[in-house]
Amino acid sequence: MSTITRTLKNLWKVGPRDAWRQMNYIGDTKAGTLIGTDRWGNKYFENNEELPLRTRWVDYKSHDFDASHLEPGWHAWISYLVDKPPTQDPLLQYKRRAWEDADPKSIPNYTLSWGAYKPYSTTKAKITAWEPTAAERK
DSSP: OOOHHHHHHHHHHHOHHHHHHHHHHTSSOOOOEEEEEOTTOOEEEEOTTSOTTOSEEEEOSSSSOOGGGSOHHHHHHHTTSOSSOTTTOTTTSOOOOTTSOSSOOOOOOOTTSTTSOOOOOOSOOSSOOOOOOOOOOO
């Protein structure tokens, strides 16, 4: 969380509606310049007056956001792996491959959900569970 002064300054810059949304989803108010938008509608911002390694952030389009909703080029930029965003670097820009669907969608991350991959063994167990049998009392 930031200082009250910085929060009020960002509240003035972004407005009460966006500040309320940021507090609910990011946990902080941030104001910066819009760098670009990806094909899913996520907005990417940068403000070099912030603390180091907190200068770039993403505003997800949907409320049920997931890290798999980031394109690889934008992920590299937001993780500080590259200096130029995909809007300025042609190598990072998304190019649809022949085997991909024309509809832009991401495969959700099913970790910790019922849809997660669970491996199973096809071999017979070497150890069997002990099942107690009780003799009847007389």
